Amino acid sequence: MDLKESDILGADxxxxxxxxxxxxxxxxxxxxYEAQRILDVGAGSGFFSRHLLGHTEAREAWCVDISYEAESDSSEAGKAVYYRRAVEQLDADLVLLMDVLEHVDDDRGLLREYVAKVPIGSRFLITVPAFQWMWSGHDVFLEHKRRYTLAQLERVVRDxxxxxxxxxxxxxxxxxLAAMLRLGERLRGPQPASSQLTRHSLLSNTLLSSLCGIERPFMRFNRAGGLSVFCLAEK
Structure with a gap:
């Protein structure tokens, strides 16, 4: 998760x-899958691992991000959260890479590095932005290197x-809707590098959340398209 986005939204x-x-x-x-120890790579604010601590039986999270100015400890739902710039070996049974691989030149190398740090049997949950044709100034602002198809991400994971x-x-x-917005941007000419993430009203948040909620029970079968690619893997 990008710290630039968490800075924009803050507590919202x-x-x-x-x-x-x-x-x-x-x-x-x-x-x-009852994970106990979470390793959250490129964690930013730790939003996703903190969410799991609050909604599952996981008992601690290690949030790793080279962007941290200093290491610190915190808690969520009475469970420990450790913010670190790096870790060596860690007995984690769940590794999160939520919108991380698109930020690095060597995505396979980064993934291999963390595969080597955790035990056999650890699960990996990886997300990346979908489709290079959706590239925009938002990607430039977030310093993305690429966007992925599902097949491309699965190939990286296997490699x-x-x-x-x-x-x-x-x-x-x-x-x-997102594709139409991207098309409109291209018709207007080159766009500056800027975030397209904004705070929404209660109504728009509710409507869009409900739309995604309707999709969620069927998402495992969606190999056609979306804004994000999800991959669940195991060492």
């Missing part, structure tokens, strides 16, 4: 339709030594 991040829907999708995908347990797109219901 948990109410924003995109992050709220993504967190619920993540929790749904992990249903039945890093993981076994793919499942993959799909999400936010398919809002993809047509």
């Amino acid at each position: 991040i948990g109410r924003h339709w995109y992050y709220r829907s993504k967190a619920r999708a993540m929790t749904s995908l992990l249903e039945g 890093a030594g993981l076994k793919v347990r499942g993959g799909h797109y999400y936010f398919g219901a809002v993809l047509p």
